[in-house]
Amino acid sequence: MTELPKTFDPAAIEAKWYAHWEESNAFRPERPDAPPFTIVMPPPNVTGSLHIGHALDITLQDVLVRHARLCGKDALWVAGTDHAGIATQMVVERQMMERQDKRTNYSRDDFVQKVWDWKAESGGTITRQLRRLGASCDWANERFTMDEGFSKAVIKVFVDLYNQGLLYRDKRLVNWDPELKTAISDLEVETREVQGHMWHFKYPLAGGETYTYVERDADGQVVFQEERDYISIATTRPETMLGDGAVAVHPDDARYAPIVGKLCEIPVGPKAQRRLIPIITDDYPDPDFGSGAVKITGAHDQNDYGVAQRNGIPMYRLMDEGAYLRADGAPYAEAAARAKAIAAGGVASAADIDALNLVPDAYRGLDRYAARKQVVADIDAEGLMLRVEDKTIMQPFGDRSGVVIEPMLTDQWYVDAKTLAQPAIEAVRSGAIKVVPQSWEKTWFQWLENIQPWCVSRQLWWGHRIPAWFDAEGNHYVAEDAAGAQALAGEGVALTQDEDVLDTWFSSALWPFGTLGWPDADAKLAKHYPNDVLISGFDILFFWDARMAMQGLHFMKEVPWKTLYLHGLVRAPDGSKMSKSKGNTVDPLGLIDKYGADALRFTLAAMESQGRDIKLDEKRVEGYRNFATKLWNAARFLQGNGVGASTSIKAPEATLAVNKWIIGEVVETLAKLDAAFADLRYDAMADAVYHFAWGTFCDWYIELVKGAFDDETRAVAGWAFDQILVMLHPFMPFITEELWGDRTTRLIHASWPVPTATIDLDAKAEIAWVQQLVEALRQARSENSISPTQKNNCYIRGLSPKNRERLLSHADFIGRQARFSAVQIDESDHIGALGPNQRPEHAPLQLEVLFEGIQVPFDEAVFILNVDEPIDREADRARLTKSAEAAEKEAVSLAGRLNNPAFVEKAKPEAVEKARADHAEKSAEAERLRAALARLG
Structure with a gap:
């Protein structure tokens, strides 16, 4: 393998390898017989x-x-x-x-x-x-x-x-985008809270008729009563009144029972030509909201559309494709007369109703908001406006255009x-x-069981043009091409293709x-x-x-x-949704420029936990860039110690416990990784390979074999590092391909590890003992505020023969990690003192017996660390007490959550699982800190 540069440079590696992969068709190798x-x-x-x-x-x-x-x-x-x-x-x-x-x-x-x-x-x-x-x-x-x-x-x-x-053509209410001039789906509409108004108007009863309006309390007692010649209507969109087809009240609303079935007048337009509409009952109006009476404008409101359909109410379209009030068709007087005839039972087709422009002449061509302003002013001038109130309303916006959506009755194509x-x-x-x-x-299930007809036509030029052709009478012919449509229509029939796209x-x-x-x-x-x-x-x-x-x-x-x-979604570090307006969006290309694609990829995979949103913090990306650097430096260290590429997928033969152990760790990591892939647990995948690569291999194995690279160790180290590269490749493809080196087969086409090796339980137990001992000694030094640079003499009492051999085998490593300057085992012990021929070449020297110092109970033995300077035990006791109390408090809080049935039953399984893991961690931490306090006396 070519000697690696001292500095890890992601940009150069990424450009090099992606070009090579793509040019060599590495992404789709020829594997016709493979599954x-x-x-x-x-x-x-x-x-x-x-x-x-x-x-x-x-x-x-x-x-x-x-x-x-x-x-x-x-x-x-x-x-x-x-x-x-x-x-x-x-x-x-x-x-x-x-x-x-x-x-x-x-x-x-x-x-x-x-x-x-x-x-x-x-x-x-x-x-x-x-x-x-x-x-x-x-x-x-x-x-x-x-x-x-x-x-x-x-x-x-x-x-x-x-x-x-x-699939069929139908006239239905759609979400119309006036900016794009096309129908859009419900899923492309964003509903936002905006500040608006609610106008209350009088709709006079036909012929000046009156009735007694009565309001009662819950006990049926009259609280308000008056004679009225109108019904009160509340609306947030007065401009749509021009297309009203009825006024609806709830069938159980006794206030309006006397006038159900009667006619009322739309209070807008020329006085002599105003339309009369019926007062009907429907379950839609809420008696407790507003006046309890609702105007029904079926061609411009989703809820009204349903009421109009159920009750056979005509639906009159008021606006053109730009949401301007219609300026086409016959004058208002003529259209109003036609609408009156239809309301009286006259025969009318859907095309007839759609052709009627019931916008009074004075409002034609106005933008919908200008029309709203004019309608309100005209009604108010006539004394028919009761009041206006400020109101927060939910308003639909097109997610692309950003303009207010107008419900519109149009002809579209629908899928069943x-x-x-x-x-x-x-x-x-x-x-x-x-x-x-x-x-x-x-x-x-909820969405599909309640799914509505799917509007698939759009009023655009770019897209798949709808394969339907129309004749002069409006009949349509659907075929894969014009010739097929012509065959359906017959020779000589002039056809025009639908202008819409899909x-x-x-x-x-x-x-x-x-x-x-x-x-x-x-x-x-x-x-x-x-x-x-x-x-x-x-x-x-x-x-x-x-x-x-x-x-x-x-x-x-x-x-x-x-x-x-x-x-889930990728969110800002505080959990808020990313948006340009908030200025909290993250540019992935910027992160790649700064930390490399591998670091970003690993961050996203490690934080993906089946449906939970990701709170992306740049510090995590930086941390995984450090992981890549750690891997790079490990490769350089191995290279410097003569470790090369492995020659087989099968694990090498090993006699040393440390090498047997790392082979077993590869087997266990691979099992975790395979299980995580099977369950699509990305966080577990990343966790398994990260902890093995950084913790097990770099921090433990390399340190354990440092200075002792024989042929067996070089073979095992090279094999284990290759397994890391293969297991890590799906997450960090660039650095792993680079570290794979100069081989006939590139890493992208290597084989997934199948080590065909067993876990040596004795070797695993031996290295676990060494690791736990080092961690216990490090913990003791930390708890007693011993400087990391200070070395200590160590006296050992009560060591068993088995653990004495373990200590001897790894004495150099333990001495380095625990910062020993010298070690002595108690000669009065049944083992006896170490003889000069029993001490490994790199074992620390013995010293005189030391009975004073920090006692560290471990397994059956006690390790006593001698310190040169007095220890401030009161300061250590206060520090440990504070930490223990904090851990105990958090453990109690987590226990409370876990004992709450509402949390366990309703929270996401992964949230409950995390709470349990956190509780176990905090409980163990509290126990450890209390034990340390006990040792202080």
């Missing part, structure tokens, strides 16, 4: 750049893929990007605006070409950044949701679902998600899909099989579907994961993946 392992990357938006959430997601996937590759599997990690319809169109349009240009200056085809040009020039940013993280994807077969083969799958799925009656959801529900219930952590199963999530739902060649028969599809595991943030459980399950089960008749692993 498959398949994982698909959640395709990042083509507009995206690497954020810390991506870094976590990609790291967790890469750990599994590299491990599978080391295990000899035909590991396929499907890589690719999503065309991100809304996001990409926004990026390109914004760039055009900077040049005083706009989309509508071009034909659809010309604009789409501009988007393709943008993708070719700027669309590869995130995939380049994923390479910096070490993602070992099959880049040679990178996919894009708009590439030719994948688009073929998307179109086929749409047509097949339509022909199966599972409820039917498709049933197999996905059963797959989780039966265990065909294993959800990790299992606690997310409840959420899966929701991005519609296409990405096909990712597990669409990327493998479906719908064509493909060997890759046959071998790699279903995938083994999907790694996903819980925040896209319904956007993507559930929809993949629905489409995969429907079209492939098999689950898309066997395991669904849902990780």
